[in-house]
Amino acid sequence: MRIRNWIGDVVLGLPALTALEDEGYDLILVGKRWAGDLLAGYGWPVHAKPGKLGDTVALYRRLRAECRALDPGFDSRVNAVTLATSFSSAMEFRLAGLKGLGYATEARSFLLKRTLPIVHGGHALVSYYELTQALCTRKAPPPGEIAFKLAQRHRDEAAALLAAAGITQPYVLICPFAGGTFEKLDKRWPAFADYTRELAAWCAAQGMQLIIVPGPGEDTVAREEYSAATQILKAGMGAYNGLLERAALVVSNDTGPGHIAAALARPTLSVLGPTKPEQWGVWGGAAKIRRGGSAGALWPSVDEVMQDTLTLLGQTAAA
Structure with missing residues (x-):
């Protein structure tokens, strides 16, 4: 199974993977180097995809040989799935x-044993799920929740990081970072720093704390633009998942941690500008998507997002 290259896409692909597992397939995944840590709670073997074509083909050939040794009929049927839509995959x-x-994208139909026509504009989770349904005899609609599985060691790592930072109160976790663009427009909410300062003051008055978990190369921006939030440094992928699971609320741009938080069924506020939620929105009933602002503005205002924040925290407190 070739999974996608972005954290959010991998998370949205999980219902497709678990549907195959429920059908009785043993899954072997190939993806980015961080994918093994991200998916540690599932117990699937995850192989890091090499950067060079020859090395990737060699990896696939080795895995194919191992599968043939266990299953004599392995080569007689469709035996690999790519959620990636690239020609190279x-x-x-x-x-x-x-x-x-x-x-059937990128003129690659002749390279694959079986292809399905892709429907553009629908939600990515549904697209991935419907692809793997082609190999399932027990058909079912996509689940309403992803129910992300977290490894216990990641919970332990998160607890240790919180203890080291002196975080003892309920906290809100902000994710103001986002890689890439959507239709050439920045996916980062321009008012996130202003919102962070207002939210930090509110949290302090309520006996809550505000944290930020910068990734590699993001600590300087976190310190300079989001100093009102306590930094949790050197959190690996799995530990970050554990921190998301403990949050009273996660407020995020269109980025991987937001998808993880929603998949963990944590109250999540996803702040979007150009991103189309019907295609790439976070998935789960505990999540709220705020896209755009009043009078047709591309982004919401600080006041609008604060209103959503207080509503979600109120719901959390009452739960």
């Missing part, structure tokens, strides 16, 4: 002798 399968299933 299909070519790697073909060069390794794998019979792949994927969407």
Whole structure:
């Protein structure tokens, strides 16, 4: 199984993977180096995809040989799935002798054993899920919740980080970072720093704390623009998941941690500008998406997001 390259996409692909597992398939995943830590709670073998074509093909050939040794009928059917829609993901399968299933994009139909037409504009989770349903006999609609599985060691790592930072009160976790763009527009809410200062003052008055978990290369920005929040440094992917699980509320741009928080069924406020929620929105009933502002503004105002924040925290307190 070739999973996607972005954290949010991997999370949105989880219902597709668990549907295959429920069908009785043993999953072997190939993805980015961080994917193994992200998915540690599932127990699936996760292999880091090499950067070079030849090394990737060699990895697939080795995995194919191992599967053939366990399953003599492995080569007689579709035996690999790519959630990635790139030409290269299909070519790697073909060069390794794998019979792949994927969407008919990038003129790659001749490289795959079976393809399905892709419907553009629908939600990514539904797209990934419907692809793997082609291999399932027990058909079912996509689940309303992702129910992300967290490894116990990640909970322990999160607890240790909180103790080291002196975080003993309920906290709100902000995720103001976001990689890439959407249709060439920045996915980062321009007013996030102003909102953080207002939220920090409110949290202090309520006996709550505000934290931020910068990733590699983000600590300087966190210190300079979001100094009102306590930094939790050197959190690995899994420990970050544990911190998200403990949060009273997660407020996020269109970025991976927001998808994880929603998948953990944590109260999540996803602040969007250009991103289309019907295609890439966080998934889960505990999440609220705030896209755009009044009078057709691309982004919401600080007041609008604060109103949503207080509503979600009120719901959390009453739960």
